Amino acid sequence: MVDRIEIVGIGRTCAKERWTRGLVDLAVEAAGAALDDGGGVSPSAVIVSNALGGALGDQQNLGTFTASHIGLGKVETHSVSSDEASGGAALRLASALVGAGMHEAVLVVGAEKTSDALPDELESVRANGLDATREAGFGFGPAVASGLGMQRYVAQHGIDRSLFYHLASTAHLHGARNPFAFLPWELSFDQYIHSPVLADPLTVCDLAPNCDGGAAVLIRKGSERSSSSVNILGSASVSAPTGISEPIISLSLGAAAHCATLALRDAGLSIGDLSFLDLHDSSSFIAALSIEAVGLAKPGEALLLAKDGHFRFDGPAPLWTFGGLKARGNAPGADGLYQVVEATLQLRGDAGKSQIDGADRAFVQCLGSFGATAVAHVLG
Amino acid sequence: MHFARSWRQQSSNLRLVGSRCASCDAIFFPERIRCTGCGSSELKDYRLSGRGTISTVTRVFEAPRGFESQVPYFAALVELEEGPIICAMLTDVDQEDVSVGKKVSMVTRRILAHGDDGPIIYAYKFTPELEG
Ligand SMILES: [Zn+2]
Numbered sequence: 001m002v003d004r005i006e007i008v009g010i011g012r013t014c015a016k017e018r019w020t021r022g023l024v025d026l027a028v029e030a031a032g033a034a035l036d037d038g039g040g041v042s043p044s045a046v047i048v049s050n051a052l053g054g055a056l057g058d059q060q061n062l063g064t065f066t067a068s069h070i071g072l073g074k075v076e077t078h079s080v081s082s083d084e085a086s087g088g089a090a091l092r093l094a095s096a097l098v099g100a101g102m103h104e105a106v107l108v109v110g111a112e113k114t115s116d117a118l119p120d121e122l123e124s125v126r127a128n129g130l131d132a133t134r135e136a137g138f139g140f141g142p143a144v145a146s147g148l149g150m151q152r153y154v155a156q157h158g159i160d161r162s163l164f165y166h167l168a169s170t171a172h173l174h175g176a177r178n179p180f181a182f183l184p185w186e187l188s189f190d191q192y193i194h195s196p197v198l199a200d201p202l203t204v205c206d207l208a209p210n211c212d213g214g215a216a217v218l219i220r221k222g223s224e225r226s227s228s229s230v231n232i233l234g235s236a237s238v239s240a241p242t243g244i245s246e247p248i249i250s251l252s253l254g255a256a257a258h259c260a261t262l263a264l265r266d267a268g269l270s271i272g273d274l275s276f277l278d279l280h281d282s283s284s285f286i287a288a289l290s291i292e293a294v295g296l297a298k299p300g301e302a303l304l305l306a307k308d309g310h311f312r313f314d315g316p317a318p319l320w321t322f323g324g325l326k327a328r329g330n331a332p333g334a335d336g337l338y339q340v341v342e343a344t345l346q347l348r349g350d351a352g353k354s355q356i357d358g359a360d361r362a363f364v365q366c367l368g369s370f371g372a373t374a375v376a377h378v379l380g
Numbered sequence: 381m382h383f384a385r386s387w388r389q390q391s392s393n394l395r396l397v398g399s400r401c402a403s404c405d406a407i408f409f410p411e412r413i414r415c416t417g418c419g420s421s422e423l424k425d426y427r428l429s430g431r432g433t434i435s436t437v438t439r440v441f442e443a444p445r446g447f448e449s450q451v452p453y454f455a456a457l458v459e460l461e462e463g464p465i466i467c468a469m470l471t472d473v474d475q476e477d478v479s480v481g482k483k484v485s486m487v488t489r490r491i492l493a494h495g496d497d498g499p500i501i502y503a504y505k506f507t508p509e510l511e512g
Contacts, residue, residue, distance in 0.1 A: 145443065148438045
């Protein structure tokens, strides 16, 4: 990264179903919190990320509507949509605007309103984040794709499917400490193993729950003055050929792996320098491949490391310290920004019961379209 | 779904017509208008045989909108003998017939009905080939 980008303000909404809040309201609530936290820094541009709103019949051109509803006049606005990678993509574009000297400060907001839609309608719209014609159009949604992936993962690596429990239980262990989480409780093995099968062997407990959410980050060109500030040390975004078959057949996420390498190189760090991480866990399958993609585990070993407590808050590589998508909740268009907000809380030492001791370097990565889009940020 | 969209997909849905690159011979399904291998835009329609093997398969108990009536169904990745991998449902199949490596072939079935007055989509599903 050429210039330091500083995170000066953060905000997020509680990831529960919010019957009284619409899509724009969620964006405004999170944006307002980030501005309040921002020490008077005033953005001259606003970028809003959202994955599903337009397809669910909700507000379009969210950038302009959000800016208007928070009372920011005459600012540059954009709307970004890259499936569940939308939030990360928006932050990367905002950083580019600041890095290029086009704006001093930019407000990045992610929002998603899932609870207005009926479950089957929501699943159909989410499925269109995969290949709308050849996958969604043939009854293949995110759950089916991950079910196929788990089938192959279990068969190829010769492991028991119940080992996937340890990914979900790690997320829930951490989510139980997060008052903003959608499912803030620990997950027992009994609950996991008896939960309803959606796409064999994938169960309800292998899939991150959809939730309502908003998360926002206010960034500005970094000043060298403050050593306590949180900065974007590096970032990258990489795409790969679309289609669910490649990740399932190869049991790997090529874009996620390459993106992680580029982002860490950009920051001048290696994976061992990180105090904690947040990776995409829209399903147990994607979570396992994400862990292996960034090099935290060898192929087929993510679940075993999780079983050994490797990714717990007190383990060597804490992961999903606020519960990840699995326990905090999946608000697709806001996912990437929740990660950044939560990482910033850790790095500030403001994470409360979720605090990782001595947290000073973070890696966050969000993925869209079953891993075909990857966006990563290194913070510190 | 719009009528124009389902009309556009007819040859691929009903006859498994993909594309073959005139420059590098790469075969694609679904059809492409530009070769993702060599960049050539000289692609010709190419009808695939409809024979393949199951790469991975899952039994689906909760389906997206429009597919509920078919639950539970088998959803598979089928590797066609020409190379492309296709997402498709299995049909006319018993649980014991479903396994990785099983040879399957294409049949045409109703995939989806869009409400009471929308188009009914017919397209490919796969069924186990008879032994011997
Ligand atoms: Zn070619």
